[in-house]
Amino acid sequence: MLDIALPKGRLGERAHAILAAAGRGCPEILEPGRRLVFENAAAGVRFFWVKPSDVPIYVERGAADLGIAGKDILLEHSPDVYELLDLGIGRCSMCVAAPKGFRDSGERTLRVATKFPNIARRHYAGRGRPIDIIKLNGSIELAPLLGLSDVIVDLVETGSTLRENDLQVLERFLGISARLIANKASCKFKYRDIMALAGDAAGAAEGVCAK
Ligand code: PRP
Secondary structure: OEEEEEEHHHHHHHHHHHHHHHHOHHHHHOOOOOEEEEEEEEOOOOEEEOHHHHHHHHHHHHOOOOOEEEHHHHHOOOOEEEEEEEEEOOEEEEEEEEEEEOOOOOOOOOOEEOHHHHHHHHHOOOOOOOEEEOOOOOOHHHHHHOOOOOOEEEEEEOOOOHOOOEEEEEEEEEOOOOEEEHHHHHHHHHHHHHHHHHHHHHHHHHHHOOO
16 A cells, blocks of 8 residues: 655645546545545555645655655755656746846845745855845735835746736746655655556656646
8 A cells, every 4th residue: 555645735636637547546535525535445545635835744754655745845845755756737937026127236135035945045045145034924925015025936837926916027946846756765665566656657647748
């Protein structure tokens, strides 16, 4: 049996669709309700829904053998896991954005609001720009509108949130997508099952992404 942590929400549903196409789905998972654990004994998989940013914690500590996590979360938290596969879903970019017309004069510390302090810190350290990180947990776009920050470092998918709040992208510096990750010990002890699943998921992901 392989235990798989799925991120709650649309990304998790799309990841499950790939695993179902790879013969490892669990049909009941799509039924409405509050259940968190779903098993398909015949296919040798058990799924559980977790908060997206918690997926690497379950996998790193071995509570799950496998998980689906965005590259943004992996880069931010650097969990000690194997990254087996780019599923090609949940594609977006990590960007610096600011109110239209903003220009960084470089004269004072730049105030950066973000859910991703480590990614933001690394990005600006790479160019030697002193910054003050303001860690927020959501609705990051509000920060520069209310004068809490000069810029934001955040994910941009369609760009609508920025457009509707009169912000614009200054830099797109990372491509992001969902990854299949694995616990290191599980990769030793369940090697064949994990590699078989990853191989089938790779084939299925190509089909899903091509649609
Ligand atoms: C994410 C991200 C942006 C938005 C980008 O937020 O932080 O706010 O999606 O998507 P778009 O380019 O398609 O508009 P999320 O929906 O996760 O909510 P949050 O603001 O509460 O983090």
